[in-house]
Amino acid sequence: MAASVDDHSQLSNEELLQITVGGSIADRHLPPYSDQGTSSLPSSAPPDPVTPTQRKPDHRWRNPDPPRHLSYVPSSQPPPSDPTDVPNCANPPTALSRFLYRSFKRKSSPLQRLIMNGDAEALMDLVNRRCSSLMEPNDEGWIALHEAAYYGQLQCVRILIRAHPDSVNRCSLKNQTALLLAASRGNTFCVNFLLKHGADPNIANEDRETPLFTACERPNEATVDLLLHSGAQVNLSCSQGGSALNEACRHGRLKLCRMLLEAGANLHSKNIYGIQPFFTAAQHGHANLIHLLANKDADVNGQAGDGATPLYEACKNGHVSTVEALLSLKADTNCSMKSGLLPLHVAVKNNHIRIVSMLIPVTSRVRVRQSGISPVHIAAERNRDDILELLIESGFDVNAELSEEYSKMYKDRRSTALYFSVYNGNLEATEMLLEAGANPNLDVFNPLLIAVRFGWMDMATLLLRYGANANTQISMQPSSFPSAILLSMESPLMLKLLLDNGCDARPCFDCMYSQKPHLAITQSRRLVEEMQLSRDTPPQCCLQFCEAVSCLSLWQNTGSIISVLLDYVSHVHLCSRLLEVLESRSDWALIKLKALPPHPLMQLCRLKIRQLVGVQRLKLLCILPLPARLIRFLHYDVDCSLT
Structure with a gap:
């Protein structure tokens, strides 16, 4: 049996809420022909109440643009879709609202469930009973009015404001007002009512975000219009320096930008990264805003803190139409980052070939040389073969070398685009560069040695055909014979290819010890590993061929290596070490005779x-x-x- 009104006076606030909520829900679920009648039946079933495990979002956590100078890696999950902006209980927290607000575990209270369900009758009953819990803050400092504004329950907001008009600007622990929460959720009707009943549109949260800022952050033109007509200051900035106009430009909302500009928005304000609203519009590819803001005297070449321009950002992100708009406004294509990189560099890096084709005619080759790195380097390094071909056809220097600063970024001190292509094993790009006149002998570490080391016959053949020096040396591992022979000892085919193309075999038999006893072999590593020692500890003397060929890892191939080399020399003498090696196996006796005169x-x-x-x-x-x-x-x- 239900308790009487007199019985309620003996109950606690929590017990009163439980009875009120329980009775209200029971009334809503009466059968069509119950004794209580049907006058209070809703037209449709109410939404399910919030489960005890549901989390209430925190307005502070959102997804601001990452710092301009950092590389942004998108989430592997698809972005959540915006919920429909319906100011009622049919719009509960969604994936996006949980993304905008930091989640925490808290069981929903009876009062919260009542407000989420929009049960104005039950709420009115609590007001009439002067329930103190309506003004008691939760762990986040939210009172009932905050909940009602957040969930867009206009009737609940009306009841609470009329009961407690002085709570209209009450702030949570994070300085959130009911107006800010309603504006951030796009609850326009609640925003309108709160403004008419004394809500201050300029109270910001702890991140200095005002209701106007949050209304632009999750664009809602009707809410913004209400706030502007109610005295919202248009140029207040958040803790990261962003303004409402920055947010409107980020979302590409043309009408919203017009409203803010007409209200006096500062087009030249900068956030903490030096980014202006025009920069933001270009960064996100909103070509429809470019001309609007330019006509309002926006800085077309305004640079961010790291030197990036709107054009640079549009090129980086592949916004073709935005780049076209910026070029039509005479944006400076030769304005570089602090690192020296130009828009053309970043377009090549991110494989935006259409943008590259637009930038090539208007980019200064002098500025490219001054940058210390050519777009040809970037195209070769990242295997952008189509772009590489376009750059070559446009006359870019295929023999351009990296500046000292860029070259030092690589342990092998590479300097040419050809080196990048060979290092990547990109035969097509390598051939393209060689046909265009690339010199295969400019790098400190000859690209041919890479092909030899990895046993890439096609690559080595190609490089040798275009004049690669088969007698090149490794500066960090000097030897008395060509380094290519050292690297090819495990591949007879590669060794023969080198010898056929001019690799000099004679130094292999010029031993400083000759017939005298040699020093003991102390090598424990493979020869190729030996040559990869640190630059800081170079060997004290040149490596002898007899020392290299007699190491344990090559012992099985020693005879065949010496035999092949003897075909490419005339009169030579085998040193005591080579004789010792050949005499160790009976089947190598003919090789020893091969070295004896007459030839x-x-x-x-x-x-x-x-x-x-x-x-x-x-x-x-x-x-x-x-x-x-x-x-x-x-x-x-x-x-x-x-x-």
């Missing part, structure tokens, strides 16, 4: 002809009217003879 006349003739013709001209022998057998002989076709 075959055919071999001596072939070596002499190759020496006189030169390596580069040997590649052209095929176009001369010479017998095919002779050409194959000079190219070391071992299946061919002149007999």
